Amino acid sequence: xxxxxQYVYQNKLRITHxxxxxxxxxxxxxxxxxxxxxxxxxxxxxxMLGLLVGFSKIPAFVIARLMxxxxxxxxLGGLAIxxxxxxxxxxxxxxxxxxxxYLGVTGQSLSLAAVTVxxxxxxxxxxxxxxxxxxxSELLYVMRMLRVPAVVIELTMLVYRFIxxxxxxxxxxxxxxxxxxxxxxFRCSLNSxxxxxxxxxxxxxxxxxxxxxxxxSRGYDGTLAVLHPEFKFSPAVTAxxxxxxxxxxxxxxxx
Amino acid sequence: xxxxxxxADKITFTYLDGTTALHELSxxxxxxxxxxxxxxxxxxxxxxxxxxxGINRPDDGEVRYKERxxxxxxxxxxxxxxxxxxxxxxxxxxxxxxxxxxxxxxGPVNLGLPPAEIKVKLERVMRETGLLALKDKPPHALSHGQxxxxxxxGVLVMEPEVLILDEPTAGLDQVSASRVMDLLNSLNNTGxxxxxxxxxxxxxxxxxxxxxxxxxxTIIAEGRPADVFRRRSVLQAASLRKPLVLELYDNxxxxxxxxxxxxxxxxxxxLLLLLGAHDVRPETREGKSHVAGV
Numbered sequence: 235x236x237x238x239x240q241y242v243y244q245n246k247l248r249i250t251h252x253x254x255x256x257x258x259x260x261x262x263x264x265x266x267x268x269x270x271x272x273x274x275x276x277x278x279x280x281x282m283l284g285l286l287v288g289f290s291k292i293p294a295f296v297i298a299r300l301m302x303x304x305x306x307x308x309x310l311g312g313l314a315i316x317x318x319x320x321x322x323x324x325x326x327x328x329x330x331x332x333x334x335x336y337l338g339v340t341g342q343s344l345s346l347a348a349v350t351v352x353x354x355x356x357x358x359x360x361x362x363x364x365x366x367x368x369x370x371s372e373l374l375y376v377m378r379m380l381r382v383p384a385v386v387i388e389l390t391m392l393v394y395r396f397i398x399x400x401x402x403x404x405x406x407x408x409x410x411x412x413x414x415x416x417x418x419x420f421r422c423s424l425n426s427x428x429x430x431x432x433x434x435x436x437x438x439x440x441x442x443x444x445x446x447x448x449x450x451s452r453g454y455d456g457t458l459a460v461l462h463p464e465f466k467f468s469p470a471v472t473a474x475x476x477x478x479x480x481x482x483x484x485x486x487x488x489x
Numbered sequence: 490x491x492x493x494x495x496x497a498d499k500i501t502f503t504y505l506d507g508t509t510a511l512h513e514l515s516x517x518x519x520x521x522x523x524x525x526x527x528x529x530x531x532x533x534x535x536x537x538x539x540x541x542x543g544i545n546r547p548d549d550g551e552v553r554y555k556e557r558x559x560x561x562x563x564x565x566x567x568x569x570x571x572x573x574x575x576x577x578x579x580x581x582x583x584x585x586x587x588x589x590x591x592x593x594x595x596g597p598v599n600l601g602l603p604p605a606e607i608k609v610k611l612e613r614v615m616r617e618t619g620l621l622a623l624k625d626k627p628p629h630a631l632s633h634g635q636x637x638x639x640x641x642x643g644v645l646v647m648e649p650e651v652l653i654l655d656e657p658t659a660g661l662d663q664v665s666a667s668r669v670m671d672l673l674n675s676l677n678n679t680g681x682x683x684x685x686x687x688x689x690x691x692x693x694x695x696x697x698x699x700x701x702x703x704x705x706x707t708i709i710a711e712g713r714p715a716d717v718f719r720r721r722s723v724l725q726a727a728s729l730r731k732p733l734v735l736e737l738y739d740n741x742x743x744x745x746x747x748x749x750x751x752x753x754x755x756x757x758x759x760l761l762l763l764l765g766a767h768d769v770r771p772e773t774r775e776g777k778s779h780v781a782g783v
Contacts, residue, residue, distance in 0.1 A: 239629075243625060369587070371625070374587065395627070444577065444582040445583075452596045452644065453571065454599065455563070455567070458585070460595050461597075461604060461611070
């Protein structure tokens with residue numbers, strides 16, 4: 235499993251204020267989604283990847299691997315948009331005959347595919363910028379500033395924490411089953427997976443009771459209040475982010 | 490005789506499934522001491538410990554804190570749990586927040602302290618426990634030993650009078666385990682009463698002032714570790730092993746290889762010193778150096 239988490243905590247862009255990062259990524263994401271200009275999408279993509287590789291010091295191969303999954307998916311999706319199936323080659327710019335059917339592309343479908351792919355890639359990179367530079371505790375801090383209801387923040391915190399515990403438990407059980415040949419055949423696998431799933435539920439139930447006791451022992455009274463870290467704005471960083479963001483806005487919305 | 494800080498008076502506790510975990514159990518924990526609970530899995534150690542901070546409520550009998558019956562109202566419970574810290578065996582259940590700093594802040598925030606004061610407390614407890622470097626890490630990025638220290642820090646920050654630890658060194662490597670025990674040492678030296686359970690008889694023998702042996706929900710023996718662990722019938726009944734150092738020492742004395750001391754040596758190092766070794770490492774567990782005849 236690729237634990238992105240550890241890179242997030244070590245990334246060098248963490249010295250900037252979380253609000254700067256959230257706003258910057260948000261503006262870029264919106265510009266990407268709101269406009270159909272491939273140039274803007276590509277500028278955002280280049281900007282995000284450039285900042286990530288150049289300033290966050292997260293290894294380029296990690297970012298490349300992360301980008302690969304959505305990129306592959308988008309290229310296949312783009313292909314489906316670009317290629318139409320028809321019974322005659324009349325309106326296609328170019329076509330390929332397959333028995334009675336024709337696979338064709340038109341100028342319109344090609345440009346629609348290109349815009350969709352570039353838009354999605356740009357938007358994905360903006361999202362990655364946020365995700366890779368901002369640990370969850372900082373996201374929660376911004377959510378709190380935005381007056382997101384406390385229960386949402388508490389749930390997010392618990393889900394984040396226990397997803398790792400859940401995965402660890404699930405993998406430990408999976409390994410224990412594999413060690414006793416639980417997955418040697420399809421039949422075995424189905425049976426083992428069923429057992430694993432059922433046991434995970436039971437474990438989760440018991441653990442939730444222990445967690446509740448732990449919280450009670452530490453004075454839990456209905457709210458999971460913790461002290462949030464404090465961040466300082468630096469004028470230089472804010473200015474740099476603002477400059478880049480306004481460049482993207484101008485590119486996207488100026489006629 | 491020292492004052493008792495916690496008392497269980499003939500408590501009986503039955504789980505919802507009908508298992509009677511404790512049966513008319515009575516125990517007195519002296520203030521400022523190190524009390525250990527030993528006994529097999531299922532003997533009732535955890536069930537009993539959870540009575541001391543009001544998580545479990547006895548069906549019969551009563552628990553007293555400083556001679557006063559526990560007040561189970563929400564205000565009383567809050568006050569109790571501030572004073573009696575509890576470190577659970579499973580650290581993954583205890584740590585819930587996204588970072589070490591936030592997790593440790595949970596207790597003091599619940600106490601309603603002003604943020605400035607909480608920050609000072611957090612800073613101090615993280616310095617004392619050596620966690621400053623891990624401040625922003627999420628719990629799942631820590632080793633088991635580190636998680637245990639974070640769990641303890643999250644309780645210490647409330648400055649409890651009594652610290653209860655359920656098998657604090659279970660599953661820890663030697664270095665982490667002795668870090669935890671050193672931490673408990675310095676706490677105990679500043680007056681905190683320590684109550685812990687353990688399956689490591691050598692650790693209990695070297696470290697505890699008073700040991701309680703549990704079997705099937707009752708206390709079958711209590712006293713100073715050297716006395717309790719010499720009672721063969723007790724060890725047999727609770728299927729415990731005699732601590733190695735004590736076993737060796739008693740054997741050496743009975744064979745005439747060593748003159749009998751007023752106090753049996755508490756640690757391997759102390760025993761080696763008695764045997765005339767000169768190159769053993771100095772005693773690290775202060776306060777238990779029986780060799781000097783303390």
